[in-house]
Amino acid sequence: MRSWSAPNIPRLPGDSVPLRLYDTATKEIRPTDPGPTARLYVCGITPYDATHLGHANTYLAFDLVGRVWRDMGRQVHYTQNATDVDDPLLERADKTGQDWRELAEREIELFRSDMEALRVIPPRDYVGVTEVVGEVAELVRRLGPSTYTLEGDIYFDRADAPKFGEVSGYSEAQMLALSAERGGDPARPGKRDPLDWLLWRAERPGEPAWDTVLGRGRPGWHVECTAIALATLGAGFDVAGGGSDLIFPHHECGASEGHAATGEWPFARFYSHAGMVGLDGEKMSKSKGNLVFVSRLREQADPMAVRLVLLAHHYREDWEYTPGQLAAAEARLARWRAAVAGDSGPDPEPLLAAVRERLADDLDAPGALRAIDAWAEEALAGRGDRPAGLVRDLVDALLGVEL
Known part of the structure; x- marks a missing residue:
């Protein structure tokens, strides 16, 4: 998938200062200490609406990470995905009578222009999920011993995730509540554990599906980032980043997938998260509709x-615009x-x-x-x-x- 144009970055004289960063998993600020090429993965947008200030807050935070690393003399291999097939996108397309592919491409293009205007350094690999469905299916097949099938869908068996919970540090009650709130299905009958998560969704009538080694279907939410990170960065990369709403279940589940696939722990050396931006007393989110769009702010100001x-x-601060x-x-x-x-x-x-x-x-x-x-x-x-x-x-x- 095409990225956006990179800004020119001046070279600075003198000695840089090594980056120390807060790690969500250890609850500590530690030196990042990357090798000659620092490896960064930041979870991308689900493109069913325009870029809002909360998105920009996240991508600017990790833009700073890359800038400090570059000042340290490191090359930066930055990967970002775009979740260009997922339930929220399909639901919005159905509600508005649009083709889901056209909706995704339009919003991704607006995201590109917003990031370029804000001078966010683009990823080296900008990958749409629809581009790697086959690779995701192969990864799910590799995870076979840790999975089970329920009515054609494939779930990761939490019992085979010995490190599950170590990224977030959340309690069982917190994880159950957040799973239900953030795209999980803890109440689905037939699951071995309410916190088992969906890796592969079998084809449903009227939904997009691909022919793969698993049969026709599409990826679950978390596994696409694991597959893309493994393919572009490898296990043990330096930083996995995103908004704090991705701590659980997204990064928690992805970490256990990476562990099961490679045997390496941690899957990322740091899990770092940007705070939430609010408006009118609530977190800014598409579901609530209380959004401040970057494109509109760009019309008002430099x-x-x-x-x-x-x-x-x-x-890391939660704040209100x-x-x-x-x-x-x-x-x-x-x-x-x-x-x-x-x-x-x-x-x-x-x-x-x-x-x-x-x-x-x-x-x-x-x-x-x-x-x-x-x-x-x-x-x-x-x-x-x-x-x-x-x-x-x-x-x-x-x-x-x-x-």
């Missing part, structure tokens, strides 16, 4: 101001641009060190923004006579904001 709205919040935040971000962007336009100011080297240190400390973007605010205030006051070009470059390379 995309760099939209990016600054997101950077003003720590990536208000229109005043966009106005504040526009004012901040204008101050920064005026400060570098003067082409002189305080010594930029301490600022570069401060921004590197803030981002390396579990992506403390708000702290980085405050450091740049302080530099800009001094520059606008006429203090300092050092060239401002390095400030322009570091804000671009590390924060992705073009001044």
Whole structure:
């Protein structure tokens, strides 16, 4: 699947600071310590509606991960999927009388344009589930000893997942509640365990299906990411990322699938999650319809101001959007641009060190923004006579904001 265009990233002088990141599974901030090529998988959209601010919050967070790694001198192999066949997409297409393929492609194209406008570095591998149905089926077949069949559907048997629960750390009651809320079927009769999860959905009348080694059908929700990550990154990759609503069941189930398929644990060295963005007192979600679309914000303001709205919040924070935040971000962007336009100011080297240190400390973007605010205030006051070009470059390379 086609990705989107990559922004140019300036090279910065001096020594970088190694990235320390919070791992959901261990509940610790630890050094990421990737090899020469850092490997990152971030779960993509289900394209039945336009990109909202919650999506952008997640993808910008992991864009920062990639930027810090690149500043460390690493290559970054970044993979992202698009779940371009799944129940929510089919339900929306049926409700609106659209062809599900056309709906998916239209929303994926809008997502591409939103990410490009926000200067999010694109994945090396951008993979639609419909492109790898055969590979997913092969993986399900490999998982055979850990599975069973129920009315033609194939389930993963939780009893064969000795590490199940170690990613989320949730209680049984929490997992049951979240399974029911987030696409699982804990109450389905005939299952061996309510938390067993669907790997393969046998063909139903009127639903898309593919001919595979498993017969006609389509993937369940979680297994497609496991198959794509294994094919592009291999087991033991550095970071699996997504929104915090993917901790369970999505990442929990995928981790156990990867363990069963390869024998390696953990499937990803870090499980990292961005917080939820709210509106009017509730989490922003398609099901609730309380969405702030990135494309509409781009019509109101410079995309760099939209990016600054997101950077003003720590990536793990749950927060609520208000229109005043966009106005504040526009004012901040204008101050920064005026400060570098003067082409002189305080010594930029301490600022570069401060921004590197803030981002390396579990992506403390708000702290980085405050450091740049302080530099800009001094520059606008006429203090300092050092060239401002390095400030322009570091804000671009590390924060992705073009001044």
